[in-house]
Amino acid sequence: MSCFGCVPSGRKEAKRSKIEDSARIRPNPRLSAESSSASSRGGRSSVSNGKKKESGTGGRKSGTAQCFNFRDMAIASRNFRDLIGEGGFGKVYKGRLDSGEVVAIKQLNRDGLQGNQEFIVEVLMLSLLHHSNLVNLLGYCAEGDQRLLVYEYMQMGSLEDHLFDLQPDQEPLGWNTRIKIAIGAARGLEYLHDKADPPVIYRDLKSANILLDKDFNPKLSDFGLAKLGPVGDNTHVSTRVMGTYGYCAPEYAMSGKLTLKSDIYSFGVVMLELISGRKAIDSSRKAGEQNLIAWARPFFRDRRKFSHLADPLLQGCYPVRCLHHAIAVTAMCLQEQPNFRPIMGDVVAALEYLASQPYTSETNSGKRSPPSTKQAVGTFSRDSSRKGSSL
Numbered sequence: 001m002s003c004f005g006c007v008p009s010g011r012k013e014a015k016r017s018k019i020e021d022s023a024r025i026r027p028n029p030r031l032s033a034e035s036s037s038a039s040s041r042g043g044r045s046s047v048s049n050g051k052k053k054e055s056g057t058g059g060r061k062s063g064t065a066q067c068f069n070f071r072d073m074a075i076a077s078r079n080f081r082d083l084i085g086e087g088g089f090g091k092v093y094k095g096r097l098d099s100g101e102v103v104a105i106k107q108l109n110r111d112g113l114q115g116n117q118e119f120i121v122e123v124l125m126l127s128l129l130h131h132s133n134l135v136n137l138l139g140y141c142a143e144g145d146q147r148l149l150v151y152e153y154m155q156m157g158s159l160e161d162h163l164f165d166l167q168p169d170q171e172p173l174g175w176n177t178r179i180k181i182a183i184g185a186a187r188g189l190e191y192l193h194d195k196a197d198p199p200v201i202y203r204d205l206k207s208a209n210i211l212l213d214k215d216f217n218p219k220l221s222d223f224g225l226a227k228l229g230p231v232g233d234n235t236h237v238s239t240r241v242m243g244t245y246g247y248c249a250p251e252y253a254m255s256g257k258l259t260l261k262s263d264i265y266s267f268g269v270v271m272l273e274l275i276s277g278r279k280a281i282d283s284s285r286k287a288g289e290q291n292l293i294a295w296a297r298p299f300f301r302d303r304r305k306f307s308h309l310a311d312p313l314l315q316g317c318y319p320v321r322c323l324h325h326a327i328a329v330t331a332m333c334l335q336e337q338p339n340f341r342p343i344m345g346d347v348v349a350a351l352e353y354l355a356s357q358p359y360t361s362e363t364n365s366g367k368r369s370p371p372s373t374k375q376a377v378g379t380f381s382r383d384s385s386r387k388g389s390s391l
Ligand SMILES: Nc1ncnc2c1ncn2[C@@H]1O[C@H](COP(=O)(O)OP(=O)(O)OP(=O)(O)O)[C@@H](O)[C@H]1O
Pocket: 012, 018, 084, 085, 086, 087, 088, 089, 090, 091, 092, 104, 106, 135, 151, 152, 153, 154, 155, 157, 158, 161, 208, 209, 211, 221, 222, 244
């Protein structure tokens, strides 16, 4: 089933396979030195824009990550009572800070170096990067061998929780919400690629890492695998392959050459999950349907078959032309050749166009007439001479 030359790790057998290698994260040495000094101190200090600040009062300034001691964490989580999730990094608990703020506290499994490296990268990245579509890191604890991360609490959990294996009483996501989530995730990624300097390659885009607030506004989480992108004339960064099985771009999986286009591929996988309601990898499906991309590719070639890709839980409640546009965008992101994939700014523009044509009960009854696919897709070509390709 795998087209990858990399081995799924056993770190998270229960949910999905993570691709990883214990020796591969080489965080920017300047940043990592700052992190170690910040985290090795007792008491409360904070890191912001790479500079450590003593907070004095212990209060958190906006955009800074506060250093907590372990006792604060035990009190905030009522002794780690309210488990809300578990991933490869460790368990996630709900908690409440002194200030009354509800938080999610992620506690690192104490099983090795890899997690500690991811912890450092996560604290540094989220201390330096701030955007409404990136999860807010409120603080961290690095006391003794304890490593905890404190995030804003995202009430609706992850996108994965709303797409797959729904409970009988759970409402499936409607079309407009799916587009809203796609745009927010795309804007978060655009910020990392085009606004951060140097650019940041996220490397772990997947539906489990898109968290949702009470209004289904999405935020990207888990920056432990993020990498500073190529600078100057360099076209890629060389790394060992990391990411999550099923979301990883084929050229990156095969060569370890990481570019911003690797994230665009992963974004295409998430788009396809949003459209189809199918998991990137689903071993419970019959042969030929277990790998979502392999299953979907033949449908990309024939517009008349696009409706086969739509999630049956949508029950046909989507604007048909917008579905076609969304599939066109997705297929572009999933191009085998990285250079043919669009840049994130163009994906955002195309999705914003789709959002301007929401589904209403009248949408498919001929009363609304969205412009042609050419018009939507044309948003890709507004500046094709930039870093990416256009449709
Ligand atoms: N800030 C948060 N607010 C609310 N729930 C959260 C938050 N962070 C994580 N969670 C919950 O905890 C679960 C586990 O998250 P975690 O990031 O540890 O693992 P994962 O992303 O599912 O997998 P992995 O990181 O191992 O690839 C999430 O699916 C989500 O339901």
